[in-house]
Amino acid sequence: MTDQTSQAARTACGAIRAGDQGKAVELCGWVNRRRDHGGLIFVDLRDREGIAQIVFDPKHPSFPDAERLRNEDVLRVRGTVRARPQGTENAKLPTGGVEIGVDDLEVLNRSEVPPFPVNGDDDVDENLRLEYRYLDLRRPRMQRNIATRHRIVKAMRDFFDARDFLEIETPMLIKSTPEGARDYLVPSRIHPGTFYALPQSPQLLKQILMIAGFGRYMQIARCMRDEDLRADRQPEFTQVDVEMSFCTQEDVLETMESCMRDVWKRVLGVELGPFPRFSHAQVLERFGSDKPDLRYDLELVNVTSIFEGSDFVVFKSVIESRGAIVGLRYPGGASLSRRDFDALTELAKQNGAKGMVWIALGADGVKSSAQKFVGDEHIGALRYSLDAETGDAILLFADARPAALTVAGRMRGEVAERCGLRDKTKYAFCWVTDFPYLELDEATGRPAPAHHPFTAPGEGQWEFIDSDPLAMRAQHYDLVLNGFELGSGSIRNHKPEHQRRIFEMLGMTPEQIEERFGFFVRALEYGAPPHGGMALGIDRIVMLACGEDDLREVVAFPKNQAARDVMMDSPSAVAENLLRDLSLRSTAPPPER
Ligand code: ASP
Numbered sequence: 001m002t003d004q005t006s007q008a009a010r011t012a013c014g015a016i017r018a019g020d021q022g023k024a025v026e027l028c029g030w031v032n033r034r035r036d037h038g039g040l041i042f043v044d045l046r047d048r049e050g051i052a053q054i055v056f057d058p059k060h061p062s063f064p065d066a067e068r069l070r071n072e073d074v075l076r077v078r079g080t081v082r083a084r085p086q087g088t089e090n091a092k093l094p095t096g097g098v099e100i101g102v103d104d105l106e107v108l109n110r111s112e113v114p115p116f117p118v119n120g121d122d123d124v125d126e127n128l129r130l131e132y133r134y135l136d137l138r139r140p141r142m143q144r145n146i147a148t149r150h151r152i153v154k155a156m157r158d159f160f161d162a163r164d165f166l167e168i169e170t171p172m173l174i175k176s177t178p179e180g181a182r183d184y185l186v187p188s189r190i191h192p193g194t195f196y197a198l199p200q201s202p203q204l205l206k207q208i209l210m211i212a213g214f215g216r217y218m219q220i221a222r223c224m225r226d227e228d229l230r231a232d233r234q235p236e237f238t239q240v241d242v243e244m245s246f247c248t249q250e251d252v253l254e255t256m257e258s259c260m261r262d263v264w265k266r267v268l269g270v271e272l273g274p275f276p277r278f279s280h281a282q283v284l285e286r287f288g289s290d291k292p293d294l295r296y297d298l299e300l301v302n303v304t305s306i307f308e309g310s311d312f313v314v315f316k317s318v319i320e321s322r323g324a325i326v327g328l329r330y331p332g333g334a335s336l337s338r339r340d341f342d343a344l345t346e347l348a349k350q351n352g353a354k355g356m357v358w359i360a361l362g363a364d365g366v367k368s369s370a371q372k373f374v375g376d377e378h379i380g381a382l383r384y385s386l387d388a389e390t391g392d393a394i395l396l397f398a399d400a401r402p403a404a405l406t407v408a409g410r411m412r413g414e415v416a417e418r419c420g421l422r423d424k425t426k427y428a429f430c431w432v433t434d435f436p437y438l439e440l441d442e443a444t445g446r447p448a449p450a451h452h453p454f455t456a457p458g459e460g461q462w463e464f465i466d467s468d469p470l471a472m473r474a475q476h477y478d479l480v481l482n483g484f485e486l487g488s489g490s491i492r493n494h495k496p497e498h499q500r501r502i503f504e505m506l507g508m509t510p511e512q513i514e515e516r517f518g519f520f521v522r523a524l525e526y527g528a529p530p531h532g533g534m535a536l537g538i539d540r541i542v543m544l545a546c547g548e549d550d551l552r553e554v555v556a557f558p559k560n561q562a563a564r565d566v567m568m569d570s571p572s573a574v575a576e577n578l579l580r581d582l583s584l585r586s587t588a589p590p591p592e593r
Helices: 063-067 126-131 140-162 203-211 249-268 280-287 313-320 338-350 376-386 401-418 496-505 510-524 538-545 576-581
Strands: 002-004 009-011 024-037 040-047 050-056 074-083 098-109 185-187 195-197 216-224 236-245 277-279 324-330 357-362 365-368 393-399 429-433 438-440 447-449 476-481 484-491 531-537
Touching (some): 024 050, 024 098, 203 510, 249 531, 313 324
Parallel strands (some): 050 098, 277 429
Antiparallel strands (some): 024 040, 024 074, 484 531
């Protein structure tokens, strides 16, 4: 009960229970559904907490008004809680044992007919949902997801507060902090021709907070990255951003793992076991991905040695060029038809395979796309190394080692999906550590930091910086859940000479270092403590905790597939004079409508 008004206490619709019988209550909410039945009018009145059934008697003066009620009208109702007549209870609703006999009805506002039903979770076109987001958010699933999001963020804040972290806000108008994406820029009116960058992350500022002596920082931080959209990416997103001084990698891992364990227990009532740890090299070898889905096993196996001496030209040439043949078990896959296998081969090609050899271990014999070249000795060894049984299929991918592993890793996900192994109620976390310092940037083809340039090389790795920088390992770690990267972190370069050396390795001249990061290197020169940290994506965490497949289901006001806010109609053109004030002129053609 909340908010005492006149005679009756205002009560949440969904909070009324059998024990409230005889109580005078006041309810406010939206008409979820109206039913005219046996001379009586029943209205399901909805608020955030749930639904209450209110009943209008034909003899009551409010009856004619009740007859005109439509879905989504907003009401205030006063009445008395009573038991529903025997046989009319609704066991599915927590309020299903009682109803409210209406004494007084006030229609606070009318609603237009909504463009889609609000009283259920039916599939609705995404753009329509986003255009009328206020109605979409009224629906039960979105109400649940947004409330879960609140509880997750609250649990995180409580966790870090209990461990003496300070939540410190960092500004939105800053200078570029590289996280591998484009910056969103904000033109300065006062300083014509110059721009602020919106933060891709608070990385440099949180490191400066360590230099400033705060020791333990956290922030529920908004980040903006101008990247192409995907279902698991939005141009702006929220991270739980963390930094600690005088810490080791182990300290950061322990902190973040405990936080996740705490959140899962408090919010979902799920006890998580210790998170397994793998090196980057291990996950690639065993799962063909740096974000492995560990809800199922289906480990990849390098079966190259089984085909040593094979006459099969594909295998022969791969072995000669020191490539690899990678095997994947497909549980129950022997029942697939030739045509199914052809389709699967096509899919493997779309995923980058040069080809795929399949072997079906049927009860009535073995069939294969390379029948002539797969003998009993191969089958026996494959069965053994892949733990395959009669009824399974085996898929083989031959290529240069990294390419074969990557394709097999992608097909591992496909096989798991087909076998129903991607169980949304399972939560398989894991750590990936010992990343290479550099990786080839797909866009430029040049080496770039696998994390960001503030990351410290691993122990003993400085010696490779001149001779073989691509071989350098970093003190960089990722947390992965069900095949999604939740976030990354690292131990940082706290010595200014080390930070400069990394910038130089990345090809920056002293002038460029000064121009972009001079302020930061200078800060490192004034007694920067050793420090490290991590950031986890809250949107992804909530998405997986809610069993959703799309970030838009857990963000109140997301952008659509084309990075537009279709409710507000943003981005949109602005008046000429506003551009003039900013010393800007648009060279783009006028936007199409
Ligand atoms: N700033 C990094 C990121 O957004 C996280 C970190 O290194 O702490 O991925």
